[in-house]
Amino acid sequence: MSDGATGLIGTEAGAGPRHGERRRGIDRVIVLLEALLRHRAPMRVGDIAKMIGAPRSTTYEIVNSLLEAEMLENVGTEGCVYFGRAMHLFGWAYSHHNAHYRRIIETLDRMAAETGETVQLCGLRGNKYIVLDCRDSSGPFRISSDVGVEVPIPWTASGRLLLGHMSEEEVKDFIPPGDYKLPDGRVIAPAEFFSDVALARQQGFSETAALADRFTWCMAAPIRDGHGAVNKTLCFVLPVDTPEARRSELLALLCERARGLSLAGS
Amino acid sequence: MSDGATGLIGTEAGAGPRHGERRRGIDRVIVLLEALLRHRAPMRVGDIAKMIGAPRSTTYEIVNSLLEAEMLENVGTEGCVYFGRAMHLFGWAYSHHNAHYRRIIETLDRMAAETGETVQLCGLRGNKYIVLDCRDSSGPFRISSDVGVEVPIPWTASGRLLLGHMSEEEVKDFIPPGDYKLPDGRVIAPAEFFSDVALARQQGFSETAALADRFTWCMAAPIRDGHGAVNKTLCFVLPVDTPEARRSELLALLCERARGLSLAGS
DNA sequence: ACACATTGTCCGAAATATCAGACAATAGCG
DNA sequence: CGCTATTGTCTGATATTTCGGACAATGTGT
Numbered sequence: 001m002s003d004g005a006t007g008l009i010g011t012e013a014g015a016g017p018r019h020g021e022r023r024r025g026i027d028r029v030i031v032l033l034e035a036l037l038r039h040r041a042p043m044r045v046g047d048i049a050k051m052i053g054a055p056r057s058t059t060y061e062i063v064n065s066l067l068e069a070e071m072l073e074n075v076g077t078e079g080c081v082y083f084g085r086a087m088h089l090f091g092w093a094y095s096h097h098n099a100h101y102r103r104i105i106e107t108l109d110r111m112a113a114e115t116g117e118t119v120q121l122c123g124l125r126g127n128k129y130i131v132l133d134c135r136d137s138s139g140p141f142r143i144s145s146d147v148g149v150e151v152p153i154p155w156t157a158s159g160r161l162l163l164g165h166m167s168e169e170e171v172k173d174f175i176p177p178g179d180y181k182l183p184d185g186r187v188i189a190p191a192e193f194f195s196d197v198a199l200a201r202q203q204g205f206s207e208t209a210a211l212a213d214r215f216t217w218c219m220a221a222p223i224r225d226g227h228g229a230v231n232k233t234l235c236f237v238l239p240v241d242t243p244e245a246r247r248s249e250l251l252a253l254l255c256e257r258a259r260g261l262s263l264a265g266s
Numbered sequence: 267m268s269d270g271a272t273g274l275i276g277t278e279a280g281a282g283p284r285h286g287e288r289r290r291g292i293d294r295v296i297v298l299l300e301a302l303l304r305h306r307a308p309m310r311v312g313d314i315a316k317m318i319g320a321p322r323s324t325t326y327e328i329v330n331s332l333l334e335a336e337m338l339e340n341v342g343t344e345g346c347v348y349f350g351r352a353m354h355l356f357g358w359a360y361s362h363h364n365a366h367y368r369r370i371i372e373t374l375d376r377m378a379a380e381t382g383e384t385v386q387l388c389g390l391r392g393n394k395y396i397v398l399d400c401r402d403s404s405g406p407f408r409i410s411s412d413v414g415v416e417v418p419i420p421w422t423a424s425g426r427l428l429l430g431h432m433s434e435e436e437v438k439d440f441i442p443p444g445d446y447k448l449p450d451g452r453v454i455a456p457a458e459f460f461s462d463v464a465l466a467r468q469q470g471f472s473e474t475a476a477l478a479d480r481f482t483w484c485m486a487a488p489i490r491d492g493h494g495a496v497n498k499t500l501c502f503v504l505p506v507d508t509p510e511a512r513r514s515e516l517l518a519l520l521c522e523r524a525r526g527l528s529l530a531g532s
Numbered sequence: 533a534c535a536c537a538t539t540g541t542c543c544g545a546a547a548t549a550t551c552a553g554a555c556a557a558t559a560g561c562g
Numbered sequence: 563c564g565c566t567a568t569t570g571t572c573t574g575a576t577a578t579t580t581c582g583g584a585c586a587a588t589g590t591g592t
Contacts, residue, residue, distance in 0.1 A: 024291055025290055025291045025292040026291040026292060026295055026328060026331050027331065029292055029295060030331065030332075030335040030337070033335075033337075033352075033356060034335075034352075036359075037352075037355060037356060037359055040359065040363075041363070042363075062292060065292050065293065065296065066296075069296040069299075069300075071296070071299075075364075082359075082360070082363060083356050083357070083359050083360035083363070084360065085360065085398070086299075086300075086303075087353065087356040087357045087359075087360045088357040088360045088361050088398070088399075089303060089357070089396075089398075089413065089414035090299060090303060090349050090353040090356070090357060091349070091353045091354040091355070091356060091357020091358060091360075092357060092399075092413040092414055093302075093303055093306065093348075093349050093353075093413075093414060094348070094349035094350065094351065094353045094354045094357075095354050096413070097306075097307070097308075097348060097349070098341075113379075130355075132351070132354070132355075133354075133358075147355065147358040147359075147362070148355035148356075148358055148359055
């Protein structure tokens with residue numbers, strides 16, 4: 001999925017209110033949509049209610065309103081709902097409105113076509129890493145990239161760049177201790193991660209191998225905003241056994257394109 | 267944009283309530299998002315309030331909540347807001363969850379790459395036509411396709427297929443009389459449109475020239491669901507002077523791919 | 533400088549949403 | 563079949579949201 005992570009990070013959207021605590025409908029809507037995104041699959045209304053800690057009748061009311069608006073839609077025959085067409089339209093409006101983002105999308109398309117590899121646009125969401133957009137390779141090694149899935153930052157090449165503006169202390173406070181444990185049980189020493197962050201900052205790119213996914217090699221380069229800040233990265237996700245010469249070539253391309261997408265002043 | 271229409275159809279989302287009529291926050295959210303989608307550009311909060319007929323303080327409250335949730339984001343320096351990153355993530359979840367939709371997206375990609383033309387997935391929204399997804403051509407004749415923009419049905423090749431399940435009477439009642447007037451002032455006779463619908467139903471495809479846009483030729487083929495219903499179409503938007511041989515070739519490809527995307531039972 | 537318009541926030545009372553629970557219908561299990 | 567669980571909807575009173583208006587600050591135009 002993201003910088004090669006292959007597992008769904010199961011975190012319940014458990015920020016439900018104490019029993020009886022009233023919440024505005026709007027806040028319920030927001031929590032419901034977040035929970036559904038985290039779940040990544042259609043859910044029954046009763047389960048949604050349990051998941052977000054809302055009364056069943058309220059949840060039905062909200063879901064029915066969102067169904068009517070096509071922000072949700074019914075899926076299958078067992079009373080499940082998931083995101084609806086309207087979300088796709090809103091999302092398209094978001095991603096195609098902004099000229100910069102459009103350039104990013106075109107770059108993703110071009111790079112995937114030119115190289116036959118998986119290309120991703122990545123960023124942070126809270127204290128987690130996410131893939132924001134992706135063009136999968138058309139080659140035999142297909143990475144299944146889950147846009148929007150939250151992944152622990154230390155698992156990722158991008159993460160090492162995206163925290164470059166933070167001091168060691170700040171990074172330490174930002175990342176939950178449990179996030180240093182990889183999917184296969186290995187643990188990244190925080191000190192090692194901090195020096196990776198420093199190295200990425202100095203080099204202007206970052207590479208990781210077999211962290212989130214034992215079979216992938218990930219490389220990331222920063223896209224800088226007008227103030228020099230890095231809040232998005234451009235990444236390749238490669239088979240771990242990609243020859244070094246090929247990797248060098250791809251890294252050079254990645255850095256060049258990311259630099260091209262960086263805004264003036266950087 | 268859609269089946270070649272080149273103008274933004276300015277319709278105010280003027281279904282605001284009578285003054286003083288209380289509305290739930292949720293309903294306000296839905297109306298606000300719809301209005302913003304119709305507007306297609308960032309708006310100031312005061313203007314949104316006017317547009318949807320809501321009190322300014324309520325609108326500020328709602329916008330602030332949606333900003334916090336990243337469903338909206340600030341744009342520029344003049345207090346404008348537009349859709350936010352969370353929408354993109356919700357939309358991606360929608361369009362990549364469903365295996366059928368994923369196949370459609372892949373087909374769009376492939377057809378655009380193979381032909382160098384603009385390919386669209388189209389459908390209805392209420393009594394208007396919209397482009398649901400699109401892959402623009404990489405050639406010199408770039409169609410600017412606005413996914414989500416509502417367009418009068420008689421302006422489009424797809425529209426002639428999407429109403430195929432309706433009787434003449436039903437079509438007549440469904441389409442507002444003003445929708446037969448083209449962007450350049452010409453008027454389509456309803457009787458002519460009805461027979462176009464019948465012909466499209468019989469032929470299993472539809473072609474129009476220079477309707478929504480004087481410079482484009484549009485062809486559409488139906489994607490049938492498991493019950494044989496047509497609620498999506500696959501389209502090409504071509505330069506109006508495309509040679510007939512080329513058009514025949516593209517039409518054959520279009521029909522074949524649309525058939526391939528149609529679900530069993532059709 | 534002045535006048536007017538807009539922005540973002542705050543306020544309080546009337547309107548009503550939200551909650552917890554109930555009900556009927558349906559589904560699933562032993 | 564009986565029992566339990568779940569679903570979708572309905573109910574009414576308390577909690578609180580929504581509305582219209584006000585205020586201070588800022589912006590715009592003459």
